[in-house]
Amino acid sequence: xxxxxxxxxxxxxxxxxxxxxxxxxxxxxxxxxxxxxxxxxxxxxxxxxxxxxxxxxxxxxxxxxxxxxxxxxxxxxxxxxxxxxxxxxxxxxxxxxxxxxxxxxxxxxxxxxxxxxxxxxxxxxxxxxxxxxxxxxxxxxxxxxxxxxxxxxxxxxxxxxxxxxxxxxxxxxxxxxxxxxxxxxxxxxxxxxxxxxxxxxxxxxxxxxxxxxxxxxxxxxxxxxxxxxxxxxxxxxxxxxxxxxxxxxxxxxxxxxxxxxxxxxxxxxxxxxxxxxxxxxxxxxxxxxxxxxxxxxxxxxxxxxxx
Numbered sequence: 001x002x003x004x005x006x007x008x009x010x011x012x013x014x015x016x017x018x019x020x021x022x023x024x025x026x027x028x029x030x031x032x033x034x035x036x037x038x039x040x041x042x043x044x045x046x047x048x049x050x051x052x053x054x055x056x057x058x059x060x061x062x063x064x065x066x067x068x069x070x071x072x073x074x075x076x077x078x079x080x081x082x083x084x085x086x087x088x089x090x091x092x093x094x095x096x097x098x099x100x101x102x103x104x105x106x107x108x109x110x111x112x113x114x115x116x117x118x119x120x121x122x123x124x125x126x127x128x129x130x131x132x133x134x135x136x137x138x139x140x141x142x143x144x145x146x147x148x149x150x151x152x153x154x155x156x157x158x159x160x161x162x163x164x165x166x167x168x169x170x171x172x173x174x175x176x177x178x179x180x181x182x183x184x185x186x187x188x189x190x191x192x193x194x195x196x197x198x199x200x201x202x203x204x205x206x207x208x209x210x211x212x213x214x215x216x217x218x219x220x221x222x223x224x225x226x227x228x229x230x231x232x233x234x235x236x237x238x239x240x241x242x243x244x245x246x247x248x249x250x251x252x253x254x255x256x257x258x259x260x261x262x263x264x265x266x267x268x269x270x271x272x273x274x275x276x277x278x279x280x281x282x283x284x285x286x287x288x289x290x291x292x293x294x295x296x297x298x299x300x301x302x303x304x305x306x307x
Contacts, residue, residue: 019180021273022178028281030281033282042080047210054075059211063218076212089243089247090275115244121197130219130232141154143213143217160288160292164284172280174280178270200240215231
């Protein structure tokens with residue numbers, strides 16, 4: 001095992017730095033939940049990107065057939081790149097950085113390998129959910145137009161539950177990387193990467209993104225579960241494409257500088273731990289505190305642009 005591999009998989013931050021890193025991760029997630037504007041991310045960025053790529057109004061134009069659905073699936077995923085879930089890709093960076101130990105001609109393949117395991121977990125969950133969503137059909141809570149309580153949409157109840165559970169899972173993995181909780185994947189880096197991918201794929205199970213909602217409705221209307229599986233896989237791959245490319249550029253395009261920076265004992269674990277903990281905290285604060293507060297259940301600070 002190389003020095004870099006050892007540092008990325010076995011070293012944890014010093015005892016003194018662990019609680020500081022944990023607090024920083026949780027506070028980072030809280031601040032992001034306060035500042036986050038779904039209107040800006042979903043509509044200003046997401047809609048404009050999709051409209052530009054498709055050359056039409058992505059929301060208003062009907063998806064005409066399976067071929068159009070396949071294109072729409074990837075483009076809508078690509079347009080939704082700027083979502084907090086993509087922070088999870090940072091969890092794979094130390095494994096990607098280990099490509100520095102490979103011969104020069106084999107570095108790209110070595111860097112792609114961990115991203116491939118991440119994609120395997122993502123694709124597996126997306127395919128299964130797409131298949132089952134078509135079988136369940138309009139009974140799927142994610143497609144419901146009903147509300148509960150003080151006007152809380154059923155589809156957002158599903159989102160709150162799903163993202164809350166995923167957030168807790170990310171928080172556990174972040175704390176485990178910092179050495180504050182037992183690591184369920186100690187010595188099993190492939191299992192960890194597949195699980196990270198599966199958690200990212202799980203975002204589809206709760207995602208209320210309008211373009212995704214439109215795609216899911218079209219998939220259900222097709223009554224073809226294999227088509228449902230295909231378009232949700234493409235949606236997921238499009239969603240993480242830019243982050244995966246950026247990860248490769250960071251590792252392969254810095255002439256070893258990033259690998260050297262990451263090789264310091266505990267630094268890789270610190271990067272992974274804080275990133276995943278911040279993501280987990282964001283999901284819990286946003287979906288299980290801020291969202292209910294929007295419908296009168298509890299309180300959460302509101303920024304002027306979210307009023």
